[in-house]
Structure formats: structure tokens, C-alpha cells
Amino acid sequence: MKIMKVLKKYAAIFKLEMQAKMEYRMDFLMSLISGGFTVIIQLFLWTAIYGGQAEEEAVLFGYEYSQMVVYIVMAAIMARIVATGFEYDIMSDIMEGNMNRFFVQPVGHMSYRIVGFLGAKVVENLMAIIIGSVLLIVLVFTVGAEFSFLNILVALAIAPLSLLINAMMFYFLSATSFWLTWGWGVFNGWGVVTTILSGGIFPIGVFGETIVGILRFLPFQYIIYFPLNIVVGNATRAQVFEGVAMQLVWILIFMGLSKLYWRVGMKKYIAARG
Amino acid sequence: MQIIKVENLKKHYDYYQKEQGLKNSLRNVIKRKKLKKEAVNGINFNIEAGEIVGFIGPNGAGKTTTLKMLSGILFPTSGTATVGGFTPWERKKAFKMGFSIVMGQKTQLNWDLPAIETFNLNKCIYEVDDAVYKKTVGELVELLGVEPLMKTQVRRLSLGERMKMELIAALVHRPKIIFLDEPTIGLDFVSQKTIREFIRHYNEETGATILLTSHYVGDIESLCKRAIVINEGLLAYDGNLSDIVVDSTIEEAITKLYENGENGGGTG
Numbered sequence: 001m002k003i004m005k006v007l008k009k010y011a012a013i014f015k016l017e018m019q020a021k022m023e024y025r026m027d028f029l030m031s032l033i034s035g036g037f038t039v040i041i042q043l044f045l046w047t048a049i050y051g052g053q054a055e056e057e058a059v060l061f062g063y064e065y066s067q068m069v070v071y072i073v074m075a076a077i078m079a080r081i082v083a084t085g086f087e088y089d090i091m092s093d094i095m096e097g098n099m100n101r102f103f104v105q106p107v108g109h110m111s112y113r114i115v116g117f118l119g120a121k122v123v124e125n126l127m128a129i130i131i132g133s134v135l136l137i138v139l140v141f142t143v144g145a146e147f148s149f150l151n152i153l154v155a156l157a158i159a160p161l162s163l164l165i166n167a168m169m170f171y172f173l174s175a176t177s178f179w180l181t182w183g184w185g186v187f188n189g190w191g192v193v194t195t196i197l198s199g200g201i202f203p204i205g206v207f208g209e210t211i212v213g214i215l216r217f218l219p220f221q222y223i224i225y226f227p228l229n230i231v232v233g234n235a236t237r238a239q240v241f242e243g244v245a246m247q248l249v250w251i252l253i254f255m256g257l258s259k260l261y262w263r264v265g266m267k268k269y270i271a272a273r274g
Numbered sequence: 275m276q277i278i279k280v281e282n283l284k285k286h287y288d289y290y291q292k293e294q295g296l297k298n299s300l301r302n303v304i305k306r307k308k309l310k311k312e313a314v315n316g317i318n319f320n321i322e323a324g325e326i327v328g329f330i331g332p333n334g335a336g337k338t339t340t341l342k343m344l345s346g347i348l349f350p351t352s353g354t355a356t357v358g359g360f361t362p363w364e365r366k367k368a369f370k371m372g373f374s375i376v377m378g379q380k381t382q383l384n385w386d387l388p389a390i391e392t393f394n395l396n397k398c399i400y401e402v403d404d405a406v407y408k409k410t411v412g413e414l415v416e417l418l419g420v421e422p423l424m425k426t427q428v429r430r431l432s433l434g435e436r437m438k439m440e441l442i443a444a445l446v447h448r449p450k451i452i453f454l455d456e457p458t459i460g461l462d463f464v465s466q467k468t469i470r471e472f473i474r475h476y477n478e479e480t481g482a483t484i485l486l487t488s489h490y491v492g493d494i495e496s497l498c499k500r501a502i503v504i505n506e507g508l509l510a511y512d513g514n515l516s517d518i519v520v521d522s523t524i525e526e527a528i529t530k531l532y533e534n535g536e537n538g539g540g541t542g
Contacts, residue, residue, distance in 0.1 A: 005401045012398035020386040023427075101382045103347045106370040107399045267349065 013112055014119035021120040028124045032080055032131065039076045042202070043069065061205035066143040067232045071203055073139065074231060077132045078224045079200040081125050081159065082166040086117050090174040091183045099269060110171060110258060117167055125163075129156075148233060154240065155227040161247040162223045166194070168254035169219060175258070178265030199225025219250040277451060277483050278321040278344065283353035285314040285339050313339040315507035316353065323450075326477050326484040328498035328515070332532050336507045337487045338377075341453045344485075345375045358451050371400060374449040376440055378456035385429045389420075389439035392428075393446055400447035407446065414442045417472055434465035441472065452476075454486045458493055470496055491524050503531045 050058055050065045057064060063071060090113070093099045102109040136152075139145040173190055177183040195201060197220035204215055204225050215221050226243040229235045235243070290306040292298055314336040321327055331337050342348040344355055346362035346369065355362060360369035383392045390411075397407045415421055418438040428436060437457060444452070454473070458466045474497055477484055488494055494501060494515070501518075503511035510531045511518065518527040 009398045009401070012395050016384060016387070016391055016395050019391065020384055023386045098380060100342075100345075100347050100375075100377070100380060103365060104345055104370060104375055105396075105399055106367045 009107065010111065010115045013107075013115045017116035017119035018122050022123055025123075028080075028127065032077075032128070035076045035080060038201070039073055042072045046072065046202075061203055062234060063203060063205075063232070066139070066145045067234070068203070069143050070136070070139055070145045070232050071228055072201070073135055074132060074228050075200050075202070075224055077128050077135070078159075078162075078228060079195055081121075081128050082163050082223055084117065084167055084170040086113055086167075087170045087174040087177075087183070087187045091177040091187070094177045094269065095182065103266075110255075110262070113171060114164075114167055118163075121163065146233070147231070151230050151233055155230045158227050158230070158240075158244060158247070161244065161251065162227055165219055165247055165250050165254070166198075166223050168251055168258065169194070172254050172258040172261060175261045175265040178268045194220055194223070197221070198223040199228065203229070216246075219246075219254070222247045222250060275323045276320045277323040278319075278355075278357050278485070280317060280319050280340075280344070280355045281353055282316050282318060283314055283340065283343060283355055284312070284316050284351045285336075285343060285348060286351045287311045287313055312507050314343070314350075314504075317504060317507070317509045319502055319509065319512055321483060321485065323483050324477070324481045325500065326473070326486060326498050328494040328501040329485050329487045329504070330489075330494060330501055330528065331487075331504040331510070333489075335504045337504060338455055340504070341375065341455050341485070341487065345373070345453060346370075347375075371447065372449055373451040373453070374444040374447070375453040376444045376455065376457055378437065378459040381428075381436070381440060382443055383428045383436070383439055385427070387427065388425050389428055389431075389436075389443065390424050392439075392443050396443055396446040402447055406448075410446060410448060411442065414445060417475060418442065418468060434461045437461060437465070437469065438472075441469070445476070448480065450480075450482055452482055452484045454484060454488075456487055456489065458488060458490055466490065466492065473497060491528070495524055503528065505532055 046065075046068050050060065050068070060068065099109075102112065136145070136147065140147070170187075170190075173187065174183075176186050180186065197204070197215060197218070199221055200223075204212055204221055207215070222243055226235070226247075230240060287310070288308050289311055290302070290308055292302050317336075317340065329337055329340070339348065343350050344357055344362055346365045349363050358369065358372050360366055362369065383389050384395075393407075393411055396402075397404075402410070415424065418441070420435065420438050420442070423431060423435055423439075428439065431439065441457065457473070458469055461469065470493060473484065473486070476482060484497075486493065486497060499514060499516075501511065501513070501515045502509065515524070518524075518531070522530075
């Protein structure tokens, strides 16, 4: 009975946020289209770089030309799939004193935000997966990309963990608003750093061995680079297992850190504006 | 039974000031001088179960700060309070299940969806049974006359309509203790009257304890036998409304209490 009630609670949060998001269907489409422009710029760039290599089958940073094209196109989609946005809502909740309801109602803030976020992402991400699939097929015929179905399934199975790492990381960061009141700069800056280090623009191999070695122990690459490397067929089985383990570890680390950081922040909260 | 007990409750805030002009803005970037505001400076009162008490005072007197402490939103600087047998700022689940707070200037409704979606969310959050939920919301919707608005997005509602929805959302779990912070602020006369009658009706039907703040004399006069007046963080009066309006109107009596506060205590 108790478990049923808890499940019902989260199902209600999930459904409410999902419905609310569906009121803004154009927004997502526009953000995908604007993301398309950076991809086009990159396509020209990489075509030029690979074209400079004399041989037909040039391999740069471990990627053939067709793999690189698949990577940058899919990276743009994956970046949209994992993108959060609730950090700005939390910021204005804190600034305007709308956090009150979370202190008053018997529902935890972290579970509300994360479950609500997953609900809000459902429709967007289904659209992203459909668009991604169409683009993959187009790439097969245009640049001769090759895929194994199994790899795509594995990547899809791993994607929810990628989404969760990013969500937990930004949830953790959101508590910064308790001190700054206006955290826009922090969130934007962190967003840019995350996109680049997670391989959301180009594969992290570009950074060179030393940095890649460090990134292995940080959360970023497990958000975008890791699932995409599986899609393009560059990940070994051992790397897949290690990656999933790292994803789980980082989700737990961010959960723990969030609990602490938020507890300190909540004490600072002064419930502004009347 | 005393359902709310407040003893020597205090809340002091840190804040800072800025002198006029760009130069002083720059100075503030480097160093801000911390100041202290005693928003609530040691107040005592008790409230019996089933009472409707008017909690009044001028702007900035500390009303909302007190309500926030009694709801567990804020930690007090010092002092104690029990609400329904719990210390509010311990934020126990059992405490949360039994009370509600409505702030006239805040919203808990989702603006993108019709209000009924928030009612349903609250039903699940407060673990209310389907049958009880249907009956409660049915009654509240009828009493407030908002049936035709049930499918309208909250952002398209007028202020008065929205306030009625806020009240319903806050009462889905049939709380025993209710804090209403200016529930009629900015509303027209008809809406004010509807909400007043609704509050009285709810109190009579359920025996809920209600602590109400308002700047409208009409609200206080028609709903509350007892008034607690607070000014500059200190108690200015606690007793029957009828005792202070013996030879004057209620406005005059309250004005006097407000002015006394300014001359007398308070450091705010």
C-alpha cells in the first residue's frame, strides 16, 4: 500500500510536468533547428580537414570521415536529449520565494525536480529519437555510414543514465542560487564547459591523450561522448562496462553532494518577497 | 485545546543598504555593510482549536515572517512554537499533512495547465483517497462557483478566480490548521465577499483553526472574534475585537494601535 502511494505521487508529478511541457511544443523544435546551424558549420570544417588528407581512408583522432560526421550530427541531438533547464526555474523559485511550497508540502524537492524533469523530457526526447533515426538513415546513404543495430540498442539503453548524470549535476549546481540570488552566469558557464568536455561538439579525443586520461575519471564524457562512441562503433565491450559503472558512480556522487549542498543552502533561504 | 502555542518567538535578518548613485553601487560590489532587522522580536500568543483569529498589523510589522515560521518555511532566531503538537521547522511529514498555508501573493498552481491538474497533484502528494478527493473538490468548487473555469489554463484566470483556485488547492487534504496570508489582496468586493463567506463556512463545517492576515477591515470584522495586532515585531494587542471598538470604529481603533507601536517599543 505504502509503495503504491509513493508511486502514485511520482506518477502524478511525472504526468503533470509532461503535460505542462506539451504546452510549449514549438520551443523544442526551434532549439533543435538552431542547434542544426552549429552542426552545419562543423560539417564544413571537418570536411575540409579530412579533405586535406591525401588518402581516401584518412583516420583522424580514431575516426574515419563517415564516423566523424555521424558523431557530430548525433552529438548535437544527444546534447538536446540530456539538456536540463530546471536550474533556471530553481533560481527564480529561490529568488522570488516560491520554494515555500516544497517546505510546506510532504514532497521532497529533489525527487519532485528530477521526476518532473524526466516527465518534461518524454515528448521532446521521443521527437529527438525520431529525428536522430531519420538523420542516421540519411547518413548511411550520403557518407556511407555503417552501424550495428546492437550498438544502437546498447546506446539507447545507456542514454537514460546519461540524462540522469547531467540532471543530477545541474541539480547539485542549482543550490548555488541560495548564495548568488542570480545564478545565470554560473549556469551558462557550466553549461558551455559541460558541452565541450562531454564531447557534445566533437569527440574528446581531439583534446589529446593527457586530457582524455583525466576526463576518464570525471563525469562529463559519460554524458554524451560515451553513448555516441558506442553508436559509431568505437567502444570495446570492456569500455562499455567501465562506462556504465562510472555513470552509476557519478549519479550517486552527485546525489550525495546535492543532499549536503542543498541542506546548507536551505538554511540560507529567506523566502523573499512577502 | 490550544492548537497553536507561540513563546518568545524572534526572527532577525541580515540585510544591507546602498546609498544612491553609481559610486556607491561600486562600493557595494567590494564591501557591503551588514545591518540587522528585527522582523519579529519576541512575541507570545496561544490559539484554541477551531478559532478564526485575525492577525493584523501595518506593512512590515512581521505578520508574514511569523506565519512563515509557524509553517516551517523559516527557522526562528530564537523562541519556540508548537502547531498541532509539532515544532513547525522540524518539518515532520505528519505536521505537513495536517496544515496548509495560502499566500495571496504567491502561487502553488501550475500556470500552464488548468487548476484541476494541481488539485490532482496535491491529491497524490497528500495521499488522499479518490472518493474523499472527489467529494472535497466537488464541494469546494460548488461553494466558490468556479465550475465553468475548471478547464481553463491558470495563466488565463483573473486574480479573483485564481485566488479561489489557490484556496481549493490548499484544502484538498482537508487541513485542520490553515494560515491565510492576505487571501483577498487586490480582489473586487464581490470576490472578497465570496472568499470571506467561504472561509467562514469551511471553519463551521470542519472546525479547522484559521489564522488570517488582511489589510481589509471587512475581512477581519466579518470573520474574527479575536484579533492579534503586531507592530514592528512586537505584540500590540491580543483580545476580543469588540473590546477595542467600544467607542470608536474598528478603523480608528486599529489605527491607534498601529500608531502606539510607532511611538513605543520596536527597534525595526
